[in-house]
Amino acid sequence: MASDPEKAPLDAIASALRRERARSGLSLSETARQAGVSKSTLSQLESGVGNPSLETLWALCVTLDVPFARLLDPPRPRTQVIRADEGIALAAEQADYRATLLSASPPGARRDLYRVDAEPGSVRESDPHMPGVREHVLLLAGRALVGMREDPVELASGDYAAYPADLPHVFEALSPATSAMLITEHT
Known part of the structure; x- marks a missing residue:
């Protein structure tokens, strides 16, 4: 089954938000509060649903102290060995x-x-x-x-x-x- 190309960016954003929030040590509630978004909105984004605005994503990046591009950059292997x-x-x-x-x-x-x-x-x-x-x-x-x-x-x-x-x-x-x-x- 082929993946939905329109869902791919949402999946990448969801994964990046979960990863970066875990890295920051902030709870879902605290991240949402600091970014000025609702907890339910952040929960939806981390689940890969919803339609995030540029402003919402930007506020989350500022809160998580990550460049905006990191939300769209898929994770790469930390180390590749051949x-x-x-x-x-x-x-x-x-x-x-x-x-x-x-x-x-x-x-x-x-x-x-x-x-x-x-x-x-x-x-x-x-x-x-x-x-x-x-x-x-x-x-x-x-x-x-x-x-x-x-x-x-x-x-x-x-x-x-x-x-x-x-x-x-x-x-x-x-x-x-x-x-x-x-x-x-x-x-």
Whole structure:
């Protein structure tokens, strides 16, 4: 059964409102009071029903301290991992050559590429970058712990991970001569 395209924005808004209200720690009643909307209106919006006005949504964003676009931006995985032997690979006909797409660049994005060389014994802890920045790591050699500070993943040579870099994140070499390709993506 196909989803209703007119319902999709309401579902995204409902999910975002529930997520952001939980993140803020505000109750339904307190959020509604601070935003100047009725509790029943907010309850309906969080249930994916109703017809929210721009003004109502804007007031909720101010109360929840989130950019307006976050209500329409569907949640993305916090961390994406593709192991060295995973992914859809396409082979060339006339050469021993395979290409595996790890990440397509979103429209309007800028990507900066870095080679990282690291040794065990210290952790590179990064503070959050600008909103919307994502990091992509392709481990070239060694082993490393990378990703969100509270939930990093271990990568081996050939593994790939992507995570939001607008939250605290880490890179820790677990074996000597660890190297990686690091791509920062700015949208």
